[in-house]
Amino acid sequence: MALVLNEEQRLLKDTAKDFLSENMPVEALRTLRDSDDPTGYSQQQWQQMCELGWASIVLPEEYDGLDFGFMGLGAIIEESGRTLAASPLLSTVVLGASAILLGGNEEQKSSLLPKVASGELTLALALEEGHHHAPLDTAMAAEAHDGGFRLNGNKSFVVDGHSADKLVVVARTSGTAGSADGLSLFLVDGDANGLTRQRRKMVDSRGAAALSFDNVDVSADALIGELGQAWPVLEAVLDRGRVCLAAEMLGGALECFERTVEYLKERDQFGVKIGSFQALQHRASLMYIELELAKSVLFDAFSAIDDKRADLPQLASLAKARMNDVFELVTNEAVQMHGGIGVTDELEIGFFLKRSRVATQLLGHSGFHRDRYASLCGY
């Protein structure tokens, strides 16, 4: 168990902080939004991030990766949460690449992962079909066809799904919705015949798409892993995604909190700084407490990934549920404590509020994760 960063990881975090605050401040997200950018992130900045090694950081050296571990990637992602930096880090590096690394065969790994590492290839995980995160409920059908597979059905809330070069699609090759047996993963080209991709304008201004598969045919080698046995791989992929997303949320919550505390020290009302009011002081202290507990959980969750611990599912649910709740608390308090200006578009706090709720629904709301944690613990 490591609950502190080592020297190298701290350096990496500092580098990330410098790069992001200089090149991708919250203002950059506002520009993407206001210019109606079709991708949802800046491709030029993504290339810069890849040059810094961020796309290759967790990949093994044999696939041109740096093999630096998730603790290091987590430090970067936390910093990216502070500036709400839009990039395909989560969709490509964490979710997409993990699916190929954990489930793929040697051919798939050696042909695709080096391209992820270099920034040539972006990926997206097409999973959700309903209104809430429910991986087991996957109903989308993949039937054996002409030596390969034919996919039919719809996917929603696919992060970066409209822009990704390739999609990792969760589909059912047997069994019924609700069952862990019968799920399979397929690699589908973003421009495949029969695939319609529509970008949805989300409240957080980031990229997410609705996908419709109408007789999309893929060859047999598009299958990732064993036919019908994708569930354990998918769970491991999702847990990595949950922990990394929670780290992004921690960064966002810390930034939001620190800006709010600064405002409490500046704002005068009734002839005094409003931060001198005990009613506000206690609420600020409570937020600080929740954030400190969250930091400890995140550290242990990243250790669980890097040390391949069996309790990763518990830690992932612990981390995601806590950050959902803490980010909601902090963004709500931040708006309220800023008063009138807190509900204006001019103040950047609103961007954090909006991102918080999207991130909460992504990869499982708190109820989902508390239920999962309880079941994992035997009650």
Place this chain on the structure above:
Amino acid sequence: MADLDQFRLEVRQWLEDNCPASQRLPITREEQVWAGKNKQFPSDDAKLWFERMRDKGWTVPEWPSELGGGGLDERQAKVLKEEMKALGCRTPLFDLGIWMLGPAVLEFGNDEQKQEHIPKIARGDVRWCQGYSEPGAGSDLASLQTRAEDMGDHFLVNGSKIWTTNADKADWIFCLVRTDPDAKKQEGISFLLIDMDDPGVTTTPIELISGESEFCQTFFDNVKVPKANLIGELNKGWSVAKALLKHERKLMSEIGGDTPGPSFGPVQAALEYVGTDGNGKLKDAALRDQLVRHEMAYRAIGLTHFRTFEERMSGQADSNVPLIMKYVGTEEGKRKEELLLALLGHQALGWDGDGFNEDEKLTTRGWLFSKALSIAGGTSEVQLNIIAKRVLGLPQQ
């Protein structure tokens, strides 16, 4: 690290060889061995275990060995604690001297005072209690009024202290007293040790909502106290008190520990008193959610304890994080008691007599007692004030 692994093996072997089987079972309140002139041992095994640990210096593992301690460093002491926990070894000796006064004497006392008091605490020869709060000085501790007048060769003490835990059983009391009534609140206070047998010292127990009377009020009526019993400088007692409060808060923030309670935890109680459905889920969805929220919070708190330790060890200590532990430990501790009460339902509502087993009655009493946790040692509200001021740097009114 190799040395520490070797040390762990040695500790484990020694504990296995020396801790009697009966001393590895969960402890009840009656079985605790408290320090004192007239120490009571509930069994021969308890006496044997205490003596072996005392001779090893492991009643106070981190204190200097020349003063009766174990001479271990922080990492070794943690290993000992972990190994004792793994084997289920009971804490061999209970005393406020170990937890609170000793560290303060080691930090602020002179050589004579260390020689006089530290070995006695390590050996469990003296039972200590604490005299901080007064009827008119609770959260506003610095407004305390108990006077210690300089009479040349001694102090003359008058006043009273409240919430003096176990004062009716203690041999000595460490007190905050006012030595300069004209100075500003915090600046006229001194830290004084008083023998409970001195003429003019009397104590009466206070009955609590839990039915217990651990807390007392202690009165001082023209008590003569030798000058040698002043710890730290005259009128500088507030800094001793603050250092000591830190130890108290750390103690109160530690989860579980040796506090006697029911033999079951919340998960076990839930399975037993609520039961599961065909899918292995707790039958009551609302209770299940309450349970899992608590379990997840406890895990986060436990990880934060580990994190503060690792930060200290790696030299990256953020001195602010320990400030939150008293608040989270006691507040979540209270939620745990409320949860147990809800899980046991009617069976946690008994006060005495038939119809309720020991664990059930301990649950009821433990719930009531837990209300004191967020009041004693600095209320939760005071803790939040401290965080706002010291950590967040928010302006004061």
